[in-house]
Amino acid sequence: MHSRAISDPSARAAAQIAIEQYGGASQLKVREVTLPAPAAGEVRIRHTAIGVNFVDVYHRTGHYPLPALPAVPGVEAAGIVDAVGPGVDALQPGQRVVYAGPPVGSYASARTMPADRVLALPDDIDDAVAASLLLRGMTAHMLCSAVYPVKAGDTVLIHAAAGGLGLVMLQWAKALGARVIGTVGSAAKAELAVAHGLDEAILYREQDVVATVRTLTDGRGVDYAVDGIGGPTLLATLDTVRPFGMIASVGQVSGDPGPIDLSVLGPGRSVALSRPSVFRYVSDPARYREAGLATFERLRSGLKAHIGAVFPLAEAALAHARLESGDTHGSILLRP
Known part of the structure; x- marks a missing residue:
């Protein structure tokens, strides 16, 4: 050197x-x-x-x-x-x-x-755009590859779909060929999320999220749910996922759900629950660079900030x- x-x-x-x-x-x-x-x-x-x-x-x-x-x-x-x-x-x-x-x-x-x-x-990526979504892009990369490899034909549920992570995550999953259902707090947020590619919006203040997801999936449930809300939302999300599907808990805006008894995950539900940390994910220098470059590529391919x-x-x-x-x-x- x-x-x-x-x-x-x-x-x-x-x-x-x-x-x-x-x-x-x-x-x-x-x-x-x-x-x-x-x-x-x-x-x-x-x-x-x-x-x-x-x-x-x-x-x-x-x-x-x-x-x-x-x-x-x-x-x-x-x-x-x-x-x-x-x-x-x-x-x-x-x-x-x-x-x-x-x-x-x-x-x-x-x-x-x-x-x-x-x-x-890169010269073709604006400073503000990069600072607004690099961490979220890295998180979406982790969620869609390491936690649950999202593939074409999957149905994904994203809570707070109009939030910072939600908008990035839904576009990332859509780019991989998934159908995306999202929960939002208002009609305006629903409109914003749909403009970014959301397939179906659920107004969680007015609609029963679990029942609506079941209706939208013909009773099957989603393949994968991403929850950044926590609290009772995480517990309710258990009933939105198909047997042998996956839930990723990535935040607790509404509070810690407390200890979760493993018995609630199965055998009736038979679902997997992950609590991934993006900081742990990118602590490896090679993965950090991989996730960063993947975010740059998504931006070039149409990911909107x-x-x-x-x-x-x-x-x-x-x-x-x-x-x-x-x-x-x-x-x-x-x-x-």
Whole structure:
């Protein structure tokens, strides 16, 4: 490995959104820091767009504890490399990049990152688009390949189909030839999801989800259900899946369903329940790159990003409040 002269080795001022203790959105506070030159194997990135994900809320509340406090949340962003550390040859100062997943810390105008967790951003993909759906694209790749290999002819149920993950997941499954049924909270969200390829929308506030799914599948049930809601929704979803089908639990927006007795999965139901972690999935560098490149390819093949709201970085608390309200559609971004 040959050495590289460090570009812009001087320190750089940066704004961060940090939490000093777990709690509500008001815990997100602006602070100013000075970033040193990147160390060996690192790059320093000036952010142009920052993704907001529900896992950020889990980190802020302590539901998923962070390594230490105070801490800067955020796991996804796009930007421009402004300095590289010794030994970094794959990335150049001035290059557009994107990343998703740990280590946390994307709620900042700039940050340093391990170079092997950063992907070069192709010229034909916009920064905002990349920051709004790379993590969700990686999640969809995991859900449609590693958890349950979705194939043509499958019927897939997606809860919160008009949400950030839902819109990406439904397009991914459709591209693989699946029929997709989705639950949504309003007619407007149904219209949005259908515009992104959803085959049938279920208004869960007005319709019995289990009965409607059974009707739409002639009593058979779906092959695969993806639930990011949790709570009682996950338990009800058990009755929407065919025998020997699969449920993936990928979130708990409405709460933890609590311990689930294995007896509820069979023999009457005979279904499989998975609790996959995209962070664990992409902790392997080869899989991280594979999932990232697969997301880029889906974008080139017609995957549409839907950015529902953009907030200044300093208004991260408002972004979290909007996300937690449930009155969102698509993705939320922060702009430094």
